[in-house]
Amino acid sequence: MQLGNSIYLDYQATTPVDPRVKEEMAAYDDFFANPHSVGHFLGQQAAMAVDSAKADVESYIGSAKDEVIFTSGATEANNQAIASVLFANKTARTKILVGALEHKCIKNAATYFATYLGYSVEEVPVLPSGLIDLEAYKNMLSEEVLLVCVMSVNNEIGTIQDIKQLSELAHEYGALFHCDAAQAPEATNIDVRDWDVDMLSLSAHKAYGPKGIGALYIKNSLQAQLPPLMHGGGQQFGMRSGTLPTGLCVGFAKALTISKEELAQTRSRLLSLKQRFLENLSKSDTEFLINGDSIRRHPGNINLQFVGRNATSLLSSLQPEISASTGSACNSEMILASHVLKAIGLSDDQAMSSLRFSLGRFTDEKQIDQATEIIRRELHASV
Ligand SMILES: Cc1ncc(COP(=O)(O)O)c(C=O)c1O
Incomplete structure (x- = not known):
C-alpha cells in the first residue's frame, strides 16, 4: 500500500x-x-x-x-x-x-x-x-x-x-x-x-x-x-x-x-514478498541479522537488526517514505528497548538497532523494491 x-x-x-x-x-x-x-x-x-x-x-x-x-x-x-x-x-x-x-x-x-x-x-x-x-x-x-x-x-x-x-x-x-x-x-x-x-x-x-x-x-x-x-x-x-x-x-x-477464505493464498504471497525483501537487501550489501524464528513465523513479519545502527534514528531518516516500527517503548524519561527482543536474548543495543517491517494484503513487488532501495540508500548514506 x-x-x-x-x-x-x-x-x-x-x-x-x-x-x-x-x-x-x-x-x-x-x-x-x-x-x-x-x-x-x-x-x-x-x-x-x-x-x-x-x-x-x-x-x-x-x-x-x-x-x-x-x-x-x-x-x-x-x-x-x-x-x-x-x-x-x-x-x-x-x-x-x-x-x-x-x-x-x-x-x-x-x-x-x-x-x-x-x-x-x-x-x-x-x-x-x-x-x-x-x-x-x-x-x-x-x-x-x-x-x-x-x-x-x-x-x-x-x-x-x-x-x-x-x-x-x-x-x-x-x-x-x-x-x-x-x-x-x-x-x-x-x-x-x-x-x-x-x-x-x-x-x-x-x-x-x-x-x-x-x-x-x-x-x-x-x-x-x-x-x-x-x-x-x-x-x-x-x-x-x-x-x-x-x-x-x-x-x-x-x-x-475474508481472512479465512484467503489464508492459504495470503500466506504464500506474503512469504514470497518477504523473500524478495530479504534478497534485495542481501544483494545490496546491506548488513542485517534476522530476529526470531524463520519457520514458525507470521508470513509478513520481518524483524531486522541493523548492527551498530540506532533504529529510532534510522526510522526517522526513512520518513515520510517508509512506515515501519521499532519495538521500543517510550516512557517519560527515556526510550526502553523492546521487552520481546530482550526476551529472545538481545542486548539493549541489539534491540535498539532493530526494526520491524510488516507486509500485508496491499503490499506488492514494486513497493518492496522501492522500500528496499530506500533502506539501502539511507544505510549507505549514513555510514
Ligand atoms: C498481540 C496483540 N494483542 C493485543 C493488541 C491490542 O489490540 P487492540 O488494539 O484491539 O486493543 C495488539 C495490538 O497492538 C496486539 O498486537
Whole structure:
C-alpha cells in the first residue's frame, strides 16, 4: 500500500480496512437503531445483523453458538479474560503464568489485577527463536497455577506458538488457558476446539476490519462462573454491557470471513514478498541479522537488526517514505528497548538497532523494491 510518498509496511500495528469490508459496512449505514431495542422493527433488524456477525465470528474460530462476546478490541478482551478469572476464583490457586513475549495489555493487566487481588505473576521464558521454552514451562506448571496466558502470534517478531500443546499441558494441572490471537488471522488457522483453549481474544483492526471492535471467546462451561468487566445494562447475556456498534460488528465478521477464505493464498504471497525483501537487501550489501524464528513465523513479519545502527534514528531518516516500527517503548524519561527482543536474548543495543517491517494484503513487488532501495540508500548514506 502506498499513500502519497509513503510505503506502508506496518500491517502488524494496524491494517487498512479492506474495500470489501467497507462495502459490507456501508450496506448497514441505515441500521442505526439500538440492536438491544428489540421491541421495535428497526431494533430487531439491527439485532439480527449483530447476531449474524456474532455467528460468523463463532464459525471463524470454530466455537459453539453464544461463546463469543464483542468488545472494543483485544485490549479489553484480554483485560476481561484475566480479571474475570481472578475475581471468580474460589480455589487455593494463586499464580498466573504469562508468556515472555505477551503484548503489554496482557502483561500490564496481569500485573495490575494480580497485585490488586493478591496473586503472583510469573513469566514463562522463550528460546532465542521466540518459541516458549517447553522445559521451563513444564517446570513452572503446578497445582498452584490458576491461569496461563500465551499469545498465538507475536506482534514484533511474528513467532507462532503451538497453542494446542501449551493449553493441553496447562489443563493437565487444572489451570485455565487464555490465548491472545489478535495477530493470528493472517498467520494461522484459529480453532478453539482443536486448540482446547478456555478463552481467546481477537481484534478487527489487525485483520482489515474497523478499529474499535474485537471479541472474546469464553468457553460455554465457564461463562456462568466468570463476572463481566463492563457492568451496566446487561447486554450480551450480562457478560459485557454497553450498546453494540452494529456496523463495526458486521465489518469485523466480514473481515474475518475474508481472512479465512484467503489464508492459504495470503500466506504464500506474503512469504514470497518477504523473500524478495530479504534478497534485495542481501544483494545490496546491506548488513542485517534476522530476529526470531524463520519457520514458525507470521508470513509478513520481518524483524531486522541493523548492527551498530540506532533504529529510532534510522526510522526517522526513512520518513515520510517508509512506515515501519521499532519495538521500543517510550516512557517519560527515556526510550526502553523492546521487552520481546530482550526476551529472545538481545542486548539493549541489539534491540535498539532493530526494526520491524510488516507486509500485508496491499503490499506488492514494486513497493518492496522501492522500500528496499530506500533502506539501502539511507544505510549507505549514513555510514
Ligand atoms: C498481540 C496483540 N494483542 C493485543 C493488541 C491490542 O489490540 P487492540 O488494539 O484491539 O486493543 C495488539 C495490538 O497492538 C496486539 O498486537
